Amino acid sequence: MTNKTKTTVPVEQEIRYWMRTPAITINLAAPLSEALALMREHDIRRLPVVVDTGELRGIITQGDIRGADIMRVAGLDPVDIAQALRNVKVYEVMTEDPIAVTPETSLREAALLMIENKIGGLPVIDENKRVIGIITESDLFEALVQQLETHPRF
Template structure:
């Protein structure tokens, strides 16, 4: 797991620009040994496109996205029986398709740094972890867009 940035060596950002105030918490997480069917059900239930994958202690081990599971839709379109697809999703475990060693950030990370990490790595969200690498939240592109809109609304009388 790569936690970026190290809060001891990161440039200081104003407290009001720290991720901690904009991340979604608690993050919806998934156990590393869960079947893909559980991942898909959690994503649908919580209307999210990505889930941090954890071990029993809550420590981050990976990320799984809708794209990782998208093969199920391909199977359906190809004409496979929905019961066969459901059976297949119960047989494959999350750890078999997740992204291992995801980039993670700490609550003190600045919004700008989080946005740059997403842009540079072409990812749509970052898990936020504590000192023990336990997931405490997640920040996504949508969260950053909402923050941008709020800041524009308060700064520009044409938008507010």
């Protein structure tokens, strides 16, 4: 057995300082129409998908739902498209078991996870896998700008 020493980072470099909370989430049994409405209402591009207890089960993005725009361009009736969005459930198109981070995760680690996995956001979960926030590429840019303003030598 090896002893792993946890590297500590200044609190301002932890996710908890930068995450958006509470996260806007959606139940996995909700229709796609509800997911799309939530994204538009809150001007966001991704929703953590949860069960009734708030436990993370997946993530759904605008890209997952983008097929509706393709159907419209293809000439399908908007009424048929709306019906399809009501009939398809979130769990049918979500990414299951997404990469998630904790409030103590460093900004650097979150950024590396996003880069390595080509994703734009990470759900933030507690010890029971309940979603408590979300960190996005925009949040990381905001942190970078603040760091650059605070430490101009960088």
